[in-house]
Amino acid sequence: MKMMKLISLCLLLLIISGCSQIVSPGDLLHAPNRTNEEQTLFKAVQPFLPAGYRLTIPASYDQGSAIRLADLDGDGQQELIAFYKKSQLDYEINVLILHQQNGVWEQSDLITHSGLNIDYVGILPVASQKSPYLLLGFAGGGNGLPKELYVYSYSNFKASQVFNRTYDLIAVGDMDGSGLSQIALVPPFENVTNSQTPAEINSQLLLFGSQDGKITKLAARNIDGMINSMQMRRAAANNRNGLFLSIPAGTHSAYTALLVWNHHTLANILTSSGSVSDALAERKPLPLSKPDDSTAPVHMDKVSATEYPTESKDVNRDGITETVLLTIPPGTGNMAPLVVPYISTYYQWDGDRHLTFIQDRFEQWGYDFRIPDRWQGHYRIHLSDDPINPQNEIHFIYPRNGQSSADLLVLRQIPQSDWKKLEEKLKKQKEAYVVLKHISAAMTGTTAQVSVALLPNQSSHLTGEALQQYKQLRLNVSEVLLLAGNTGIIPGKEAQ
Template identity: 20%
Template sequence: MLNSRWGRCVAAGSMAVLLGAVLSGCTVISDPKLLMKPPMMSTDKEKLYNIVQKETPPESKLIRPKDMSNTSMIRVEDLNGDGIREASVFYETPNENVRIHGMILEEQGGSWVKKLTFDVPGNELESFKVMDITNDGNPDIVVGVSLQDQKALTAYSYKGGVLEQVLGGVPYNQVIIDDMQGDALDLSGDGKSDFVVVSLNASGFATIALYQYQDDSFKEIDKVVTDYTVKEVYNALGGEITDGKMGIVLDADLDDRSSFTQIMYVQDNKLVSAFKSPDQTYRDDKILSGDVNNDGIIEFGLKETPKGWEHYVFDSRMWFYTFYQWDGKEGKKFVSFQFRDDADLFHLNLKPEWYGKITIDTKSEKEKYIRFKMIKTDETVAEVKYFTFSQWDLEKGKSWKEITRTKDRVIASRVAQAEAGKDALSKTSQLNRKEELNE
């Protein structure tokens, strides 16, 4: 059972709690700079924003969570099912001992009235979700905050003007509480929401714990401690892991260079690993899992050597990045593959039907020219070339298609005439860009 040592109820007015509360929902207000541009916002949003500005201290500024899935600063939702909307916002007072503060407002008579404010001990607002995790039909406020070198998770329910802390101060490195669409997870398949907390100890062993709200408190349904150590769990997702089955996907660094993916699901209220060994998802790179082909199922990535490059040293090789789904048994199912340059300037999706049939010509030169060819016939199927601007002025509009450009070059691709119009090459959505990994 998880209880709050900071107290369970907070009435209207000022209060101090471990973590902040932020609401999200039907109406979203983003960057205040955007709110100054009438074409980009409604009258209702403008009115709410102006009221928020009046209610916050003069030296304060609105803050947004670090969670990139939703960085809105003002969110609106009916938190208690009474048909009246509430708005929440966080602001910072840099010159005070307590820097972060939260505020909840309620819609009344076409305007907004402040209901309560509260202090948030912590350095940064990491994330917040608004969804029903207490399974009572009303959304709860789930917040992550960093406090020195640790992160902590808490949850609140807002009813009758009172903010009740229903989950308090749970340490975590990663938390998985919703799927890729932002909906609450039902990992147990019992029609109730649950969530997973991942934490690392000082030795690098990971604890993966499943929680669900039962009998007026959150209970730990199951817990697994890994028998291997990791440096960091750098990505955590929840959602469909194979056709019709929900689960979680964890990407973890083993050291500075290598990583692997852990896929787990719940069976009979027990956390179960999809693969028997981390070796099945091991790679010498840091790759983000995600839904790379937009079919609603999470894929994980591997780094594979093209045929003919096996005897080259690692740093000299070119690579294919391949993406797989768990097959629901003990293996994996190929989905797609792509080429990336060493500088990670672009990711080029290759035609899935080419997998196992093409390779990269070993005469190709990094950051100059890459030729993709059929293994059996040596026939060129696609090319990537790096142009100077003057060279590109002569080539653009012909057979080459621009992929991206730098301050002094244009990188372009083209396919063989036989593949023209068949979507053989396409740029990816940059799911695995290094800057995303290092934010």
């Protein structure tokens, strides 16, 4: 009876929220960008699928497809793997494995587990570089329902389960430089009450890997706060991988932890013994302490503290993930936290005892704009005077003592219905502009928006040295296109 109630709850959640991961065979077979190879795979797997089946695309999957090829046993021949459900509302997911015999596809095995969708799929060398394991994470479909990870080896046309664990978050990769993959899991939170905040919930992080041919626990670390997200990424130029954790720590308080494998423990890199505020203000390298490999819980440190949880990412696309800190632009320190125009300041670990500044970006309220390096120390941010939506107009200004300030750039969001009128006005006045993106209506009662960058004409009231510096700081349309990082942007008239 308890299981039936759980299934009913999950089905209700699916009906309410929808399931974007489930697609019909026709959707996949007739997609306009489907390659000939993919069409061939779909035709190969169809005879083995039951009537009324629906292919399902795993949520965390590099291929973005419900069918793929992979060599599961290391014999040099690829197996075909397909994910499907017998009907859209089934609380059961099937993983079909086929092999080729004399040029003909034959069924090897069928893995079936309870769940509404597939949360994770990985085909990785956990115990041997010659034959990978198949990692499958199944989700129940709603918050509070645990996810299940199953790990399979494959040989003699048979998949054998070698590991099983419940989890809330998962990340997989080579943490110790051995060439094999380890599995980092955050177990489900137990005995959590509705009155507890994320800061009051302590997390545990477990790292599993192969020892003597078996998957076993290699290390564990407690974390102060509830882990919001976890990524295993390349963390430094020396090809060292790390776990980037984003952790809320209270109201307007959060921090990032970077855990690396260090002497058979998980050590936090982001610790500092002294103040880093001055170095951060000047974007200088931030000094780090010795990695914290103690048995004490990982906790918030001044070098990684932010007002809100942030997501580490490879912002400059060099293959190394950066940690993002939130910095307050000059002149906005007295604003309420909800309206402070925070700058996302990205730092990269040097593999030793420093974080090196990479770039600043303005990433709030739907904007995403890289701050030019030459603006550092020479700009301020002002919001519009609109008391309800001051973020609808962001002014990057050049301030000059003794002279009036001048706009360097204006980011603006306006209703789609008003854009045509403004565009005609800009063209008539020969004002340079760049359309950054079109924003769809998020919900009923909201309107579609257009995000645009306005490039002001040269300021006539600046003189002398101030005017010359202002000219050096100004941007043209090509630079705005590059700094916005979107090749699909629609440019306006080139700035003079």
